[in-house]
Amino acid sequence: MASKSAETLDPVLVTGGTGQVGSATLRVLREAGVAACAPSRADLDLLDEASIKAFLARNRCRAVIHCAAFTAVDRAEDEADLADAINARAPAVLAAETARLGLPIIHLSTDYVFGGTKPGLYKEDDETNPLGVYGRTKLAGETAVRAANPNHAIIRTAWVLSAWGSNFLNTMLRLGADRDDISVVDDQCGCPTSATDIAHALFAVLSALGDRGGTWHFVNSGSATWFALAEHIFSLANQAGQKTPRLHAISTAAYPTKARRPANSRLSTDLIARDFGLEPRDWREAVRSIMAEKFPASVESEQ
Numbered sequence: 001m002a003s004k005s006a007e008t009l010d011p012v013l014v015t016g017g018t019g020q021v022g023s024a025t026l027r028v029l030r031e032a033g034v035a036a037c038a039p040s041r042a043d044l045d046l047l048d049e050a051s052i053k054a055f056l057a058r059n060r061c062r063a064v065i066h067c068a069a070f071t072a073v074d075r076a077e078d079e080a081d082l083a084d085a086i087n088a089r090a091p092a093v094l095a096a097e098t099a100r101l102g103l104p105i106i107h108l109s110t111d112y113v114f115g116g117t118k119p120g121l122y123k124e125d126d127e128t129n130p131l132g133v134y135g136r137t138k139l140a141g142e143t144a145v146r147a148a149n150p151n152h153a154i155i156r157t158a159w160v161l162s163a164w165g166s167n168f169l170n171t172m173l174r175l176g177a178d179r180d181d182i183s184v185v186d187d188q189c190g191c192p193t194s195a196t197d198i199a200h201a202l203f204a205v206l207s208a209l210g211d212r213g214g215t216w217h218f219v220n221s222g223s224a225t226w227f228a229l230a231e232h233i234f235s236l237a238n239q240a241g242q243k244t245p246r247l248h249a250i251s252t253a254a255y256p257t258k259a260r261r262p263a264n265s266r267l268s269t270d271l272i273a274r275d276f277g278l279e280p281r282d283w284r285e286a287v288r289s290i291m292a293e294k295f296p297a298s299v300e301s302e303q
Contacts, residue, residue, distance in 0.1 A: 011035035012206070013061040015046065015094075016068030020162040021108060024199035025065055032203065037061070046090040056097045064098050065106045065202055066091055069138070073112070074258040076133040087137035092144035099149035106206055108198075111158035111190065111219075113139040116262025123268045124156075124215045132259040146213070153205045154215040155198075155272075158265045159229075161286070162195035163293040168226065172233050173294075176245045186227035186249035190265030191219035194286035204276055216275065217267040220283035232284055236291040240298035 012029055016022035017038025029036040037059070045051035046068055069087055070076060076083040091107055098105045114122050115129030130136045145152050161169045175182050201218040224232070227249045234244040252261065272278045 009035060010060040010062040011037045013056075013059070013064045014038045015044070015064070015066045019067060019069075019071075020160055020165045020167065020195040021157075021198050021202075022065075022067035024162065024195045025067060025202055028196070028199040028203050034203075047085050049089075049093050052090065052093045053097055056094075056101060061101075061103060063104045063106065063206055064094055065108075065206065066094055067108050067202075069108065069110075071134070073132065073134045073261075076137070077258045080133045080137075083133050083137045084140065087134070088140035088144060091141040092148060095145040095148035095152065099151070102151075104151040104153070104206070104209055104211075105145060105149050106153045106155065106202055106209075107141065107145045108202070109142050109154050109156045110135070110138050111156060111262060111265040111267055113142065113156065114262055114265070116188075116264045118264055121266045121268035122217070122264070124217060124271055131262060134259060142215070146215075150213045151209070151211050152213040153209050155202060155205065156215065156217045156267060157193055157198050158219050158267055159190045159192045160195050160198065161192055161290055163290050168192075168229065169233055169287070169290060172230050173237060173242065176234060176237065177243055179245050181248060182230070182245045183248045183250045183255070184227040184230045185252055185255050186225045187251050188261055188263055188265070189223050189225050190262075191221070191223050191267060192229050192283040192287060193219045193280075194290060196289075197280060197286055201272070201276075201278055201280075204278055205272075208276055214275075216272040217269050218272050218278065219267045219269060219280060220286045221269070221280045222283045223266045224283060229283075229287070232287055233291070236288060237295075240291065240295035242295070 014025050026036050044055045070083040112135035113128045113130050130139050142154050161167050238244045
């Protein structure tokens with residue numbers, strides 16, 4: 001296999017290929033000339049252990065990048081078994097099967113494994129303390145992957161944004177088009193992160209992982225509150241001639257949700273920089289690139 005060109009290697013299996021990070025990962029892989037496949041649920045049902053085993057048995061793959069997840073944080077509180085099936089049990093089976101086949105697995109995880117009380121940046125070996133079902137099931141998935149396949153990379157990220165799909169940026173633009181005033185939480189802090197940048201990081205880790213295993217954080221550099229992120233989004237939207245509402249900063253207590261969110265979701269990227277040479281760009285540049293993708297004639301990308 002080592003003597004084959006990138007184009008003729010067995011494909012990389014990407015789960016969650018219709019999601020923000022999964023679709024970006026497929027694009028990055030294919031732009032790099034790497035064969036990739038993203039099967040539909042009819043071909044690979046992550047809720048069915050037999051389906052996972054059968055797919056991997058009949059389809060040769062060089063690696064698995066597992067992006068699929070149950071990410072509806074509030075719904076997870078009411079659908080705990082489904083969240084556990086997708087976020088914990090499916091990765092456990094994937095990790096066991098990839099180990100049996102001698103394949104590496106790259107598993108995407110989240111800042112929600114932490115409790116959010118640390119005053120500084122969370123490092124990979126900090127104590128985990130998820131606040132709800134989503135975080136607990138994602139942590140269980142991490143644990144299962146580590147236990148089942150030594151050749152793994154767990155990549156934690158946060159506050160994922162892209163030009164399409166369900167995310168904070170698109171929600172703000174949709175609300176801004178309809179409302180004159182929007183209230184945004186200003187006491188939760190995190191690292192807004194481009195799905196495309198995550199995809200590039202996943203590919204870089206896969207390319208250099210070798211036969212080792214470990215956990216790394218990847219987010220865009222710098223940090224913001226949701227309110228500060230909204231301000232930046234609408235500053236760029238204004239440049240693009242879009243309607244911009246008045247923003248009002250509020251507390252988490254003033255915007256109750258079913259699931260608790262970490263007050264601090266900032267992740268340190270020192271380890272991924274040391275081990276893979278990845279130096280994330282500033283979150284503002286990443287958001288500008290996303291807005292340039294949405295409004296190409298009006299917003300200049302710094303990418």
